[in-house]
Amino acid sequence: MDGLKQRITAAIHNQPQPTVTVLSSLLAVEDAIGYIPKDAVEEVADLTGTTINDVWAVASFYPNFRFDPPCEHQLELCWGPSCHLMGAMAVIAAALDQVGVEGEGDTSDGKLSLRYNTCLGACAQAPVISADHNLMGRQSPEKVRAAVTALLASPSPHGQGGN
């Protein structure tokens, strides 16, 4: 996949942060491609003069990184205390049921990657979810079901077939 290699290189070299580090490079790849391919680990190691092990050590520490292509859509559900007190557990239960999964992870049809988030930063609008990086507050079990349906029916933000 030469296309992927080029995208990795472009992402790493065009990163917005002037101080280039292992972490800044990994974040740039994640933003551009949606995950950290093996090639990216090698390229980041080369660029920063570290080893593959060093890069893996960083990548595996931060749970926002994933190592296989994401699904077409991303759904994040806040389980932080403000959201918890405003009914996040019922919202999460409804979302999981609507998606047809038991917990965090990807659906088998490659449509949706689902994650819990510790705080989406809009606690005054709890419970909060994020659908393809759009924040949606004041959720209820009914609203989140509708949000999931709308999300799955919308075009994938990164085009066809994942990443």
Added chain:
Amino acid sequence: MSFVELAAEADRRWKSLTEGETPWIRVGAALCGKAAGSDAVLVALESSLQRHGVAAQISEVGCLGPCFAEPLVDVQLPGGSRVIYRDVTPETAEEIVASHVVLGTPVAHLALGYIGESSIDGIPALSAHPMKASETRIALRNAGNIDPGDIYQYIANGGYQALNQSLTEMTAQEMLEQVNASGLRGRGGAAFATGTKWNFLAGSKEPVKYVLCNCEEGDPGAFNDKGILESDPHTVVEGIILAGYATGASNGYIFVRHGHDGPVDRARGAVEQAYELGLLGQNILGSDYSFDLEVALTGDSYVSGEETALMEAIEGKRSMPRYRPPFPAQVGLFGKPTNINNVKTLAYVPEIVAKGGAWFAGIGHGRSTGTAILCLSGPLNYTGMVEVPMGLNLNQVLYEIAGGIKGGKDLKLVQTGGPLGGVLGVDNMDLALDFEVFREAGAILGSGGIIAADEDTCIVDLTRALIAFCQYESCGKCFPCRMGMSHLLEVLERICRLEGERGDLELMRSVGLNMQAGSLCGHGQLGFNPVSSAIKYFGPEFDAHVLERRCPTGACLGVKFSPKLTRR
């Protein structure tokens, strides 16, 4: 351009915006506005204006404070007062344009209040709203009022005056004296005296020294750092440059968590604009002071906000705390002397320099000078972000400013200062907003997050949720925290399942005391707080779970979700 020319240009632009030909429509588009649906409102406003064939300037602004009423749309006709509309939907946006913008008739029934000199029939002054009535805005002075993407709007409202003034009229020593006199203390959690901290860095003669601005803000329930950064990024940038000047630092970083696009983009944009206008870089405003600033991101990690872990993250590593000593003021980022401050701390600095340390010290309560910037969440009538003088008590905050609990229910507890701050029972509601008063009560005022919980809340379930967070976020470097958190969570989950055993509370206590004594950073040292404070105020409720095997509210019987994957 000299600063005088910059200020004149900014003034000219501001006048044409507020008193020119066309109306100015401001849409609250901070994280709170976005979560309430501001994007759809923005689209509706634009298409409605187009349909009516009227011109208006639309700006996406930050957080005005009353997040409960978002999306907020703020319409100002040339030279007139601003009308703030609440809970705007695409449909009411059309009504607002058709009536207010086109015909000049404000829609009273959709308005939250007006801001300005001339009153408007049927609409109350926003300053009379409970959330606004007690406010003293210093760090938040521009939030929601100006377009955070336009440096000229910041300058037109007095921005970068303090920087210009200090570069031309003040020595670094004089600036340090003002900050010392202000009594300013860190708003990142520990409430350490900012002037003292700056003195440490100023004392080092190394050529490369860093000032770091901490906007990690991983505390659930806290959004004021992100709120300030995305609502008024230049007050933070100016504060950082001033901190740099006072301490003789050469470089700075604004540290934000990846994924919060609003604050990240606003911060990056502000830095870029400040460079363009010569407010950053070589010879700032023609002086002999030079300072470079950039935005650095961290991945998801709560402990990244701890000052030494933060430096590891900027260096691109796993954000795990360092051993101290050496302290950051001697050996910090990339081995150089470093000062770390919270966003709020730095956001106060321009006003402190402009108005003098004594002015700031005259606001507040005891040794807690200035204001408290609070994030109100939970089942309150008015949730959002407010800036009030230190010294108000929790009753005033919860019942006056936040309008009490929704649905007339009773308050059960508040959770302050982030998950590590623990909880406070209702007997403590006369506590004043004051670092010492909170500390004496065993709580933390910290960064200003106040989460309220009502009578339906089960304390055991809430404690479990808080510890689930702390366990998930333990960085894993030191084992008292890593093992301790897991152990506490295991016991709490057992108690929640009504399978607790006699002696479980004692067991948690011994685990907790070991964490306190043996952990490397505050995460583990304070990690027992949620449990110990909960047991202190709600002992009988724990007993009901453990000894009688029942959950009085029934909350423990429901399903629970928390991430299975912890750090690897």
